[in-house]
Amino acid sequence: MAFAAALGVLDTLPYVASGFKGTLLAQQRPYENVPFETIQIRPNVYVILGAGANITAHVGEDGIVLVDSGSAAMADKALAAVKALSNRPIRYIINTSADADHVGGNATLAGAGRSLIEDTFADDERAAIVAHENVLLRLSTPPSGAPQLPSEAWPTETFTSRYRSVYVNDDAVQMIRQPGAHSDGDLLVHFRRADVIVTGDILDLRHFPVVDTARGGSVRGELEALNRLLDLTVPPVPQVLKPGRTLLVPGHGRVADYSELVEYRDMLTIVRDIIADMVKKGMTLEQVKAANPTAGYRARWGRESGPWTTDMFVEAVYDDLTKARKS
Amino acid sequence: MNRRVAIVFGAVLAVVTPAAAQTELTGTYLPLMHEDYIERGPGSFLGDFTGMPLTDEGRAKALLYTSNQPSTYERQCVAQSPGVFQYRPVVMRIWKEFDPEGRVLAWVIGGDYLRGDIRIWMDGRPRPSVNAQHVDGGFSTGVWAGDTLTVRVTHAKTAWIRRGVGIPGSDFTTITMHLTRRADLLTITTIQEDPYYLTEPHVVSRVFQLNPRATDGTRQACNTANEIPTLEDTGDVPHYFPGRNPEEDFMVRTFNVPKEAAMGYAETLYPEYRKKLKDVYAPPAACWDRAPGYCCGWIERQGLPGGAPNLTCNDGGFAELGPRGRRRATDR
Numbered sequence: 003m004a005f006a007a008a009l010g011v012l013d014t015l016p017y018v019a020s021g022f023k024g025t026l027l028a029q030q031r032p033y034e035n036v037p038f039e040t041i042q043i044r045p046n047v048y049v050i051l052g053a054g055a056n057i058t059a060h061v062g063e064d065g066i067v068l069v070d071s072g073s074a075a076m077a078d079k080a081l082a083a084v085k086a087l088s089n090r091p092i093r094y095i096i097n098t099s100a101d102a103d104h105v106g107g108n109a110t111l112a113g114a115g116r117s118l119i120e121d122t123f124a125d126d127e128r129a130a131i132v133a134h135e136n137v138l139l140r141l142s143t144p145p146s147g148a149p150q151l152p153s154e155a156w157p158t159e160t161f162t163s164r165y166r167s168v169y170v171n172d173d174a175v176q177m178i179r180q181p182g183a184h185s186d187g188d189l190l191v192h193f194r195r196a197d198v199i200v201t202g203d204i205l206d207l208r209h210f211p212v213v214d215t216a217r218g219g220s221v222r223g224e225l226e227a228l229n230r231l232l233d234l235t236v237p238p239v240p241q242v243l244k245p246g247r248t249l250l251v252p253g254h255g256r257v258a259d260y261s262e263l264v265e266y267r268d269m270l271t272i273v274r275d276i277i278a279d280m281v282k283k284g285m286t287l288e289q290v291k292a293a294n295p296t297a298g299y300r301a302r303w304g305r306e307s308g309p310w311t312t313d314m315f316v317e318a319v320y321d322d323l324t325k326a327r328k329s
Numbered sequence: 330m331n332r333r334v335a336i337v338f339g340a341v342l343a344v345v346t347p348a349a350a351q352t353e354l355t356g357t358y359l360p361l362m363h364e365d366y367i368e369r370g371p372g373s374f375l376g377d378f379t380g381m382p383l384t385d386e387g388r389a390k391a392l393l394y395t396s397n398q399p400s401t402y403e404r405q406c407v408a409q410s411p412g413v414f415q416y417r418p419v420v421m422r423i424w425k426e427f428d429p430e431g432r433v434l435a436w437v438i439g440g441d442y443l444r445g446d447i448r449i450w451m452d453g454r455p456r457p458s459v460n461a462q463h464v465d466g467g468f469s470t471g472v473w474a475g476d477t478l479t480v481r482v483t484h485a486k487t488a489w490i491r492r493g494v495g496i497p498g499s500d501f502t503t504i505t506m507h508l509t510r511r512a513d514l515l516t517i518t519t520i521q522e523d524p525y526y527l528t529e530p531h532v533v534s535r536v537f538q539l540n541p542r543a544t545d546g547t548r549q550a551c552n553t554a555n556e557i558p559t560l561e562d563t564g565d566v567p568h569y570f571p572g573r574n575p576e577e578d579f580m581v582r583t584f585n586v587p588k589e590a591a592m593g594y595a596e597t598l599y600p601e602y603r604k605k606l607k608d609v610y611a612p613p614a615a616c617w618d619r620a621p622g623y624c625c626g627w628i629e630r631q632g633l634p635g636g637a638p639n640l641t642c643n644d645g646g647f648a649e650l651g652p653r654g655r656r657r658a659t660d661r
Contacts, residue, residue: 036460043462051460229564232403239406240550242442242465249462257462261407262500265487268403271566272393279570297571298390301525302487302499 034208038076040083043249043257044196046171048087051256053080054103058200058251060193062171064118065093068129069191069200069251071107074151080107081114091116093170096177097133097157098189098202098253100140100217108155118170121158132166133157134179136187140217178234180204183227184211184253186218190227192234199234200251205266207255210273210296210303210315213322221274221322228267235260269299277319287320351473352510354436357544358421358537360414365535369418372493376576378593379586381496387526388592392574394495397567401560406551408445408465410488412504412519415533417441420543423515428452436471436478442551449480457484463500480506490521490531494576496593499525513539528595585611 038052040059050057054073057080059066066088072080084092092115097105108131115129138157144150166177174194181188184203191200203212204227213219231250237260238247250258276295285293296304296312304312362369378391398404414421422440425433432452439446445465457468467485471478482504490498502523509516518534521527555561569575580591587606590597 037458039458039460041460041462225564237406240552242406242408242551243439243446243549245464256460259462260403261465261486262463264403264407267564268398268566271564272568275566275568276570293571295571298386298393298497301384301386 038079038083040087041257043251044198047193047196047198049251049257050080050083052076053083054106055098055101055203055253056200056251056255057084057107058191058198059084059087060171060173060175060196060198061088061090062173063090064171065090066115067094067096067170067175068092068111069096070098070104070202070253071095071111073103074106074110077107077110081110084111085114092129093118094168095129095131096175096189096191096200097131097137097187098191098200099185100133100137100187101185101203102151104202104253105137105141105151105155109152112158113154117158128154128158130159131155131157132159132161132177134187134189135160135162136185136218140185140187178230180223180227180230182218182220182223183213184219184224185214188227190231190234197236197247198249198251199231201231201253203253204228204231205250205252205258205263207252207258207262207266209305209310210299210312211266211270212310213315213318215318215321219318221270221319222326225267225270225274228263228270232260232263232267235263237261269303273299274319274323277316278323281320281323287317290320291316351478352476354423354478354508354510354515355425356423356539357440357541358423358515359540359543360418360421361536361538362418368416368491368493373491374580374583375494376574376579376591377494378496379580379590380598381490381593382527382529382531382595382598383496383593384526384528387497387523389571390497390526391495391593392571392577393568394489394497395567395569396493396495397557398495399489399492400556401567402553402555402557405553405556406443408486408488409443409492410490410498410502410521411444411447411465411467411469411482411485412490412506412521412533413444413488413492414438414441415517415519415535416491417444421537442549447480447482449478467504476509478506478508480504480508482506497526499523501525510539515539 036052040048040050042048046061048059048061050059050072053076055070057072058069060069066084068084071077092111094117095108095112095115097108112129112131116127117130119130121128138160141151141156142153161177164179168175173196176192176194178190178192179188180190188202188204190202190204193199204224206212211224213221213224235248235250238244247259250263252258273296277290280290280293280295291313294300295316300312304315306312360369367373378388381387383391409417419441421438424437424439426435426437428434434450434452436449436451437446438449445467447466447469449469449471451471454470456470461468461484463484463486465486467482469480469482471480473479485498485500485502485504487500488498490496498521502521505520507518515537516534517537518532521531557567560567577592578588580586581588587610590602596602
């Protein structure tokens with residue numbers, strides 16, 4: 003025990019398998035309850051983790067550009083973390099989707115900022131909230147019975163085109179629309195000089211990708227998004243031992259790079275292929291689920307309970323494939 | 330008098346021996362290839378998971394693997410597991426880095442372009458949080474226990490433990506290493522644990538030899554090329570389907586190895602399992618006739634310079650059974 007403590011083993015319990023025998027206890031699942039903290043990943047780029055979805059902060063002389071704002075419950079804490087990075091105002095909040103854990107802090111964080119473009123019709127100054135048009139539609143017209151965020155949390159600048167670009171903090175910031183992937187409002191946000199791409203939930207290192215079919219997501223679109231992301235992400239080739247490489251901030255989980263994206267893309271592609279093979283054989287959804295098509299990936303990426311289970315993921319893939327066969 | 334000698338001797342020792350005993354590890358080391366030659370040289374047999382305490386998930390993932398995967402453009406230069414030096418037939422270089430006060434800040438195990446440098450921090454720094462980025466070589470801290478440097482590696486990435494057959498390791502794998510140098514020989518024992526893919530620790534102990542004349546293994550470049558043109562820009566990923574891996578029975582067909590041993594069940598790691606097999610195992614005739622007592626090793630350079638010494642078994646029946654069509658020794 004003394005030796006374990008000396009090596010810092012005890013502070014890495016998520017990494018230590020106890021109980022072995024091929025099972026992993028629920029409390030050891032990575033990234034379920036991560037500590038709240040800010041991690042610097044570039045000289046002027048930070049990631050705030052543990053506030054719902056990851057919040058990326060790009061800091062410079064023009065002010066602060068945030069990508070996503072975390073959950074409403076963590077908004078005050080997130081604001082304090084952002085203020086600790088710079089005394090410059092928050093200029094933009096860019097939402098990668100309409101998910102509550104990505105937009106929940108919009109009102110609080112935008113209210114503490116000031117847009118680069120003066121809004122002469124507004125009563126007070128706020129940061130601009132930028133998102134795809136569908137995010138505004140989702141937030142302003144929630145499904146019946148679902149809570150509605152206050153209008154202060156809604157996007158103030160939306161677009162419907164493939165790209166929206168701004169040049170802020172001496173960096174080219176590209177918002178790249180990725181239609182019908184995790185949802186119908188997904189954006190990749192590429193900070194070109196910093197060489198950081200914020201992926202939203204297109205890349206989610208907690209579990210199998212969440213494909214929100216009720217809000218326009220699709221497995222095919224998710225795979226297209228991951229392959230597009232691979233095109234944009236530069237690996238450390240040929241100087242593989244040097245740290246230089248494109249960094250990826252996923253919607254949830256640690257900062258990643260090319261090799262982890264490849265693993266995630268390969269996982270989804272292989273599982274999709276296996277289920278497609280079963281669909282081709284005429285297997286029903288229940289037969290597919292019973293055949294455990296995610297074997298090999300289920301322990302690491304699957305969940306047996308919670309908001310996104312392995313069964314839900316398999317069902318999303320199955321539905322996507324059977325729809326494709328019918329169309 | 331004796332007491333005085335002892336005191337002087339002790340004082341001398343105190344001067345020459347650091348408070349925490351340690352050994353000079355700096356140098357370039359070569360793997361001793363006669364140890365587990367097959368694994369370190371030509372590579373694993375197809376479908377050979379022997380010695381790996383795999384979970385069902387680990388086995389399932391390994392059986393989806395095809396050797397085309399590391400040939401894909403995306404994976405050609407992706408780093409392998411930090412512990413892969415136990416299997417790689419390449420030079421390993423160890424050096425130390427100092428802080429401004431001249432104290433050893435870190436030992437580094439490097440020299441391999443397909444494995445991230447393992448930088449072993451010796452300054453007692455805390456381990457990064459669960460939120461920290463995982464890196465190719467993992468995050469490592471070390472302590473000396475006598476003359477053995479004991480290292481713990483976390484924050485590694487998903488990577489094959491043995492790339493040749495796709496034995497998987499997850500991004501939550503941990504490795505404990507013990508490095509002990511005796512004269513020119515360096516013994517490294519690695520104990521790898523994985524909450525997803527291993528049912529119990531995977532323990533490997535290998536010996537490396539200091540070789541001042543070796544090339545120092547500083548190659549740091551890896552380039553990609555399109556090795557599988559049909560995959561270009563398709564997004565396709567080569568893999569086998571569950572239950573349809575043609576390599577799954579290779580060890581059974583070639584060596585009569587029971588399937589549970591070939592497929593990496595923990596029970597087969599232990600001596601008791603040999604006893605269990607003692608009266609039921611029958612070596613394949615083609616091999617046994619030619620090399621009684623030593624069966625079926627694939628000794629690629631048998632009798633040639635660089636070949637493993639004192640091993641006489643040759644093709645292991647490949648000429649008759651295997652897909653590679655290797656010739657019998659008698660046909661040469």
